[in-house]
Amino acid sequence: MSIIEEEGDVTDAPVNSIILHACNAKGVWGSGVAKQLRKKFPEAFEDYAKKCKELDPNFDARRPSLVGTCIIKEVEYSKLQPGSRIHIGSLMTSLDYGKRVDSPKTILKNTRKALKSLKDQIPKINADNAKNGITPEIWAVRFNGGLFKVPWEETRAILEQVLGEGGERLENNIRIIYPPENAVKKPRKQSRKENQRLDTNYNLATPDFNDPIPADSDSTFTTPVDSRSTSTSPETRYAGSLRPLKRKMASNKTLRSTPRKRMVRPGRNKKPKDRERQGGSPSKIQVEQGIIQGKRVVSQGSP
Numbered sequence: 001m002s003i004i005e006e007e008g009d010v011t012d013a014p015v016n017s018i019i020l021h022a023c024n025a026k027g028v029w030g031s032g033v034a035k036q037l038r039k040k041f042p043e044a045f046e047d048y049a050k051k052c053k054e055l056d057p058n059f060d061a062r063r064p065s066l067v068g069t070c071i072i073k074e075v076e077y078s079k080l081q082p083g084s085r086i087h088i089g090s091l092m093t094s095l096d097y098g099k100r101v102d103s104p105k106t107i108l109k110n111t112r113k114a115l116k117s118l119k120d121q122i123p124k125i126n127a128d129n130a131k132n133g134i135t136p137e138i139w140a141v142r143f144n145g146g147l148f149k150v151p152w153e154e155t156r157a158i159l160e161q162v163l164g165e166g167g168e169r170l171e172n173n174i175r176i177i178y179p180p181e182n183a184v185k186k187p188r189k190q191s192r193k194e195n196q197r198l199d200t201n202y203n204l205a206t207p208d209f210n211d212p213i214p215a216d217s218d219s220t221f222t223t224p225v226d227s228r229s230t231s232t233s234p235e236t237r238y239a240g241s242l243r244p245l246k247r248k249m250a251s252n253k254t255l256r257s258t259p260r261k262r263m264v265r266p267g268r269n270k271k272p273k274d275r276e277r278q279g280g281s282p283s284k285i286q287v288e289q290g291i292i293q294g295k296r297v298v299s300q301g302s303p
C-alpha cells in the first residue's frame with residue numbers, strides 16, 4: 001500500500017477503482033463532493049439514501065447505527081462503456097450535516113470505525129477483481145476536510161493508522177485527490193451588515209499612528225485615519241472638524257452633576273457705596289484718607 005496526494009478531480013477516477021468520500025447518515029448528498037457523486041453516479045446515491053432510511057426511517061437521529069460504517073456500492077462506470085464498474089465508498093463520519101454536524105472529535109472517532117469497516121470489505125472487492133488481474137486503486141478526497149471542517153492532517157493520520165496497520169496492510173494503493181487551488185470556491189462575500197459591523201469594530205480600536213506604513217503599500221493603502229472619516233461610530237463621526245470638540249465641552253458642562261459653588265464672603269462683592277449705606281466698615285484707604293464721600297471719619301489717634 002502506498003499513499004500519494006495529487007491534484008485533480010476525484011470524479012475522474014478510472015474504471016475499477018474505489019472512490020472514497022465522507023458523508024452524513026441522514027440520506028443527504030446535498031453539497032460538496034457528495035453532490036457531484038450523486039450527479040455522476042445516481043445509483044450510488046439511491047442505495048445510500050435507501051440504507052439510511054431503512055435504519056432511521058424518520059431521520060430523527062434515534063437510530064444512528066450507520067454512523068461509523070462504510071457503505072460501498074458497485075455501479076456502472078459509464079454508459080459509454082457497458083459492463084464497466086466502479087465502487088463508491090461512503091464513510092459515514094457524521095450523523096448530521098450543516099449546523100448540526102458532529103464535532104471534529106466525534107467525526108474522527110467515527111472515521112476510525114468507518115475506515116475499519118472499509119478495510120473489512122476490501123478483500124471481497126479485491127477477490128472479485130483478481131480474476132481480471134486488477135488490484136483496485138482507492139481514490140479518496142481529503143474527506144472531512146471541507147464542510148465537516150476537520151483539519152485534513154488529523155484525518156490522514158487515522159487513515160494511515162487504520163489502513164496501514166502492521167501485518168494487515170492493504171495491498172491497494174491510495175490516491176488522495178485534492179482540487180487545484182483556483183478551483184476551490186472563494187469564501188462567501190460578507191453581507192453589507194457584516195461589513196458594517198467589522199468596519200465599526202475596526203474604527204473603535206485606537207489606531208496606532210506610529211505604525212509604519214508597509215513598504216509595499218501603494219497609493220490606495222487606507223490608513224486608519226482615512227477609514228475613520230467614513231465611519232459611523234460615535235467617536236469618529238466628526239473626525240476632522242471642530243464641532244465634536246465644542247460638543248464635548250458643552251456636554252461636560254451639562255453633565256456636571258452638582259453645580260460648582262462660589263465661595264462668597266459676606267459683603268465682599270458689595271460696592272463701597274452700598275457698604276457705607278449699610279454701615280459697613282470703611283476700607284483701609286478710606287480710613288487713611290479720612291473721608292468717605294463727604295462724611296468725616298475720625299481716625300484712631302486724632303485729637
Ligand SMILES: Nc1ncnc2c1ncn2[C@@H]1O[C@H](COP(=O)(O)OP(=O)(O)OC[C@H]2O[C@H](OP(=O)(O)O)[C@H](O)[C@@H]2O)[C@@H](O)[C@H]1O
Binds near residue numbers: 032
Ligand atoms: N471533485 C473534487 N475532487 C477532489 N477533491 C474535491 C472535489 N470537490 C471537492 N473536493 C475537496 O474534497 C474535500 C472534502 O470536501 P467536502 O466538503 O465535499 O466533504 P467533507 O468530507 O468535509 O464533508 C462531507 C459532507 O459534506 C456534504 O455536506 P451535505 O451533507 O451535503 O451538507 C456531504 O454530503 C457530507 O455530508 C475538500 O477538501 C474539497 O475541497
